[in-house]
Amino acid sequence: MKKFLAFCLVVMTLLTIIQVNFLYAQPSVKDPNLKVKALVNGFTFPTSMLFLDKNNIIVLEKEGTVRLVTNGILQPQPLLSLNVDTKNERGLLGIERIGDNIFLYATVKDGQVINRIFKYTLAAGPKLINQEVFKNLPGTPGTNHQGGKLAVSRDGYLYSVTGELQRNGKDQNIIKGPDPDFSGAILKTNPKDGSPAPNNPFKTNNSNDPLNWYQAYGIRNSFGLGVDPVTGNLWDTENGEDSHDEINMVSPGFNSGWKLVTGPISGSGVTENDLVNFPNSKYKDPVLSFVDSFGITDIEFLNSSKLGPDYTYNAFVGDYRHGNLYRFQLNPDRTGFKLDNPGLEDHVVDNSAELNSIIFGKGFAGITDIKTGPDGYLYALSFNDGTIYKIS
Ligand SMILES: [Ca+2]
Ligand SMILES: [Ca+2]
Numbered sequence: 001m002k003k004f005l006a007f008c009l010v011v012m013t014l015l016t017i018i019q020v021n022f023l024y025a026q027p028s029v030k031d032p033n034l035k036v037k038a039l040v041n042g043f044t045f046p047t048s049m050l051f052l053d054k055n056n057i058i059v060l061e062k063e064g065t066v067r068l069v070t071n072g073i074l075q076p077q078p079l080l081s082l083n084v085d086t087k088n089e090r091g092l093l094g095i096e097r098i099g100d101n102i103f104l105y106a107t108v109k110d111g112q113v114i115n116r117i118f119k120y121t122l123a124a125g126p127k128l129i130n131q132e133v134f135k136n137l138p139g140t141p142g143t144n145h146q147g148g149k150l151a152v153s154r155d156g157y158l159y160s161v162t163g164e165l166q167r168n169g170k171d172q173n174i175i176k177g178p179d180p181d182f183s184g185a186i187l188k189t190n191p192k193d194g195s196p197a198p199n200n201p202f203k204t205n206n207s208n209d210p211l212n213w214y215q216a217y218g219i220r221n222s223f224g225l226g227v228d229p230v231t232g233n234l235w236d237t238e239n240g241e242d243s244h245d246e247i248n249m250v251s252p253g254f255n256s257g258w259k260l261v262t263g264p265i266s267g268s269g270v271t272e273n274d275l276v277n278f279p280n281s282k283y284k285d286p287v288l289s290f291v292d293s294f295g296i297t298d299i300e301f302l303n304s305s306k307l308g309p310d311y312t313y314n315a316f317v318g319d320y321r322h323g324n325l326y327r328f329q330l331n332p333d334r335t336g337f338k339l340d341n342p343g344l345e346d347h348v349v350d351n352s353a354e355l356n357s358i359i360f361g362k363g364f365a366g367i368t369d370i371k372t373g374p375d376g377y378l379y380a381l382s383f384n385d386g387t388i389y390k391i392s
C-alpha cells in the first residue's frame with residue numbers, strides 16, 4: 001500500500017510538472033538578436049532573488065523558504081526556513097545585501113502580524129547566521145499591500161517599502177488622520193544600527209518619529225524598487241486600485257499622492273493643497289502610468305553593456321498579470337523616460353497599441369524580480385512557473 005501511495009505521488013508530481021509546462025509558454029523577446037532561456041526552475045512562488053557571486057543565487061519563496069542555487073542547480077537543502085504569515089500578499093518578500101550582511105523582509109506573527117526586516121551575517125558555505133531583528137514595521141489591517149522590496153542606495157543605506165495596508169492616516173494623505181506609522185512609505189535606514197540615514201528629508205525633534213526614516217510617503221503598494229546606477233536616483237513602481245499602475249522617480253521627500261491621487265493629479269479632482277504636505281515634501285506625477293491596472297512589479301536598470309549599447313542602463317519593468325517585460329530608454333538627465341512612441345507623450349499608457357510599443361518580452365508567468373547578473377546579462381524571476389530566466 002505504501003509503495004502504491006508513493007507511486008501515486010510520483011505520478012501526480014509528474015502530472016503537475018507537465019501541466020505547469022503546458023500552461024506557461026516559453027517566454028520570448030522581440031529583438032531577434034537576443035534570446036531568453038530558463039536558467040533554473042523548481043521554485044514555489046518565488047518573490048525575490050539575490051546574486052551572491054557568479055556561482056550562487058539566493059531565491060526567496062513566499063511561504064518562507066530561502067533557497068540556494070549553486071552553479072545553476074537548485075540545492076535541495078534550504079539555507080533557512082522562516083515561519084511567516086502567508087495570507088494573500090503576506091510572506092517572505094524581499095532580500096538585499098550590504099557588505100557581509102543579508103537583509104530579509106518578511107511578514108511574521110509576533111503577538112500581532114507585523115512586517116519585519118531581519119539582518120543576518122553571510123558566512124562561508126554560504127550560510128546565513130546571527131539572525132537579528134533589524135526593524136519592525138506594520139502588517140495590518142490589510143492582508144494585501146505589504147510592500148517588501150529592499151534596495152541599496154549608492155551611498156550604502158538600505159531602502160525598504162511598506163504598502164498602505166488599508167490605513168487612513170497622514171501617510172495616506174488624510175490630513176485629519178493618525179500621524180505617520182511607517183505605512184505607505186519608503187524608508188532609508190543605516191544598515192549598521194537601524195537608525196535613519198543622515199540626509200533623510202524629514203528630520204523631526206522626536207527621534208522616535210517614523211518620519212525621520214522616510215524618503216517618501218503616499219505610496220499605495222509597491223512590488224518594485226530600483227536604483228539608477230548612473231545617477232543614484234531611486235525609482236519605484238506602484239499598483240493602482242482599479243486603474244493607474246505607476247512608475248515613479250522617488251526624489252527625497254516624494255509624496256506619491258495615495259489615497260487622493262493615483263496616476264496624474266490632473267485627473268484626480270484634487271490639488272496639491274488637498275494633500276498632506278510635510279515640510280520638504282513634494283508631490284510629483286508618475287514618470288509613466290497605465291490606465292489599466294494589471295500589477296506592475298519590479299524595476300531594474302540594466303547595469304551593463306552586455307546586451308548592446310542600445311540597452312545599456314535602460315530601465316526594465318515587469319508585470320504580474322500579462323507576464324510582460326517592458327523596456328525604457330531614459331531622457332538625457334535620467335529623470336524620466338524617452339517617450340517618443342505615438343500616444344506616450346501624455347505619460348499615460350491608454351490602450352493596447354501604446355502598451356505593445358513598450359513590450360520587450362512576453363510569456364513570463366508573473367515577474368516578481370529583475371536583476372543584472374554578475375555576468376552583465378538580464379535575469380527575470382517568474383512567480384507562477386517558479387523559474388529564473390536569463391536574457392542574453
Ligand atoms: Ca502616485
Ligand atoms: Ca497615452
Ligand SMILES: [Ca+2]
Nearest residue numbers: 298369370371
Ligand atoms: Ca530587482
